[in-house]
Amino acid sequence: MDYKKVAQEILEAVGGRENLSAAAHCATRLRLVLQDESKVDQAALDRMEAVKGTFSTGGQYQVILGTGTVNLVYEALAALAGIREMSTQEVKAAGAKKLNVLQQFVKMLSDIFVPIIPAIVAGGLLMGLNNVLTAKDLLVAGKSLVEAYPQTKDLADMINTFANAAFVFLPVLIGFSAAKRFGGNPFLGAALGMLMVHPALLNGYSYGKVAAPVWNIFGLTIEKVGYQGSVLPVLAASFLLAKIEQFLRRVVPAALDILLTPLLSIFITGLLTFTLVGPVTRLAGNLLTDGLVWLYGSAGFIGGGLFGLVYAPIVITGMHNSFIAVETQLLANMAKTGGTFIFPIAAMSNVAQGAATLAVFFVTRNRKLKGVASAAGISALLGITEPAMFGVNLKLKYPFMAAITGSAIASAYISLYKTLAVALGAAGLPGIISIRPDGIFHYVIGMAISFTVAFSLTLLLARKYETTGKETEETGQGVTL
Structure with missing residues (x-):
């Protein structure tokens, strides 16, 4: 394959070097940020033997070339267009500037939740393994495996503990990822998440079932309730933390920055979380979860069929990435939802x-x-x-x-x-x-x-x-x- 010729043809088909703002590549695709995607000659790209497909998403126009080929074509393209080599993250940032408000919101959720998916997947699959061991009539008639083979009881208990960890401490994972995405210190975000699931607080899963202990501070009565398995409260609190930290970085003298900024950031955000942000977003999260469960239960197979019909069109828009946050909430409340x-x-x-x-x-x-x-x-x-x-x-x-x-x-x-x-x-x-x-x-x-x-x-x-x-x-x- 003449990689320089392929690169030249692709460059011409996407509108020339003046239409190319940024470019990078992943394992199989060229990722291009174009000034005007209407200038793309789609028919010319479709005729090219080297091009396996194209699509536009997240402000990027992507050309599928395949493993190995994409590296060599990219090198030739960068030289022809006179652009420096860029990372995929830099190209994502450039493409994000072209997105509308809704697309930017969906991308934000994707940026926060995609990095923590492996932990959620691991926890969920371990939970599925525990269900295999404890579900009746699955492999043994009238019994679960644990009941049929009592020696596996402790194994099931250990697996269940491992499975729950990611959901019990979910605010720590989200706090780290969200603070980083919002421009704050990710370790302060993790500390905020730890604060929200501290063992001195009433476990969030017990909230509403037993009387919550309280703090009485300067006439304020603040409930000492944790946020285990929560999503919206830690997202909002992490955003607040990042903005408070950024403000303090600007106004606190450099000599005191290392001492005062983390202290004030955590204290102010923590106070606002337990007095205002947390209670409001907890209610919103519960309403969202209850609403989805009600809709799924009420609409039945008709609702499921409609969702199946529109799921692929939703993927085209990229809005399916926002489902990660919803699914995380459903999985974190499986005692109520049963799953996603x-x-x-x-x-x-x-x-x-x-x-x-x-x-x-x-x-x-x-x-x-x-x-x-x-x-x-x-x-x-x-x-x-x-x-x-x-x-x-x-x-x-x-x-x-x-x-x-x-x-x-x-x-x-x-x-x-x-x-x-x-x-x-x-x-x-x-x-x-x-x-x-x-x-x-x-x-x-x-x-x-x-x-x-x-x-x-x-x-x-x-x-x-x-x-x-x-x-x-x-x-x-x-x-x-």
């Missing part, structure tokens, strides 16, 4: 996108499209749908319509049987390990429905959208049967 219904529906959507893409692989004669569809379809089945959606399904349109139909039907089915997840993870075929034991059977049936409907409907629609071989070979936009 969002993850299983996301899995139905991802499997449907993968099935539709694999159907295109079987019907197309376009070699480039066939190559993209095979890899992208498998990737979507494993939980990563961007290559499938942006590289195949949205371009052809009808596979996308087939996929959201399959997702809607499968989501309605799993919602009918109240299929919930106890952990986050890969929302696709591997997601079975995140599902509550009593919902595993229906989750598998749901995936089968999602795959079958999306795959079959794509094959049927392909006949309606049959195009000439010439159009297919030149643009990759059509399918020849």
Whole structure:
């Protein structure tokens, strides 16, 4: 491959060097920030053999090239455009400036929660393992594994302790990540999180069940209640902490900064958290959780089907990243919620996108499209749908319509049987390990429905959208049967 030629063609197709503001690359994609995305010659990019797909998200125009190829093309592109090499974080920051207020809010949530997902996933999967050991009738008729084999009781107890840690101390994780995102000291954010779950406070899970102890300070009565498993209170408190710290950095003399700024930041934020911010946001968080649980319980399979229908379009906008905060709240309150219904529906959507893409692989004669569809379809089945959606399904349109139909039907089915997840993870075929034991059977049936409907409907629609071989070979936009 002539990497310099490929870079030159991509540069021309995206509007030339004057339209390119910033560029970086990840493992498989060029990440470009463009002055005006309307200047992109999409047809030219689609004709390029090296380009496996394109999509725009988060203020970045991304060109999928593949592992190894992207590094060499990027080097040539940077030299041709006369731009310095940049990190993906720098390009993200440049792209974020182009986002509207809603997009910036969603990106903020993503920046805070994505780094802590591994801890939440680990805790949730351990919780699922504990459920396997303690669920009746799952593997032994009329008994749980612990009841059938009492020697495993302590093992189950240990696993349960490990599983709960990430949720009991969730404010510490969020405090660290949020303070860093808001421009404050992340370790002060972690300290704030520790303060909010201090063992001297009434455990947040017991709030409302027993009388809360109080502090009586200068006529104020302040409840000594922790925020275990909370999301909104620590987000708001971390934002407040970062802004107070930034203000103090500007006004406190340099000689006293190391002493006074951390002291005043934690004290002022802590006082405001327990008197105002915490109680208000705790109520808001509880209302949000109760509302979602009520909606899921009341709307039933119809609500689940509608959510499955619109999930993929939501992914296109990037707003699905905001679901992480909601799912974290649902998982942290599993005693009330039983788990999260969002993850299983996301899995139905991802499997449907993968099935539709694999159907295109079987019907197309376009070699480039066939190559993209095979890899992208498998990737979507494993939980990563961007290559499938942006590289195949949205371009052809009808596979996308087939996929959201399959997702809607499968989501309605799993919602009918109240299929919930106890952990986050890969929302696709591997997601079975995140599902509550009593919902595993229906989750598998749901995936089968999602795959079958999306795959079959794509094959049927392909006949309606049959195009000439010439159009297919030149643009990759059509399918020849």
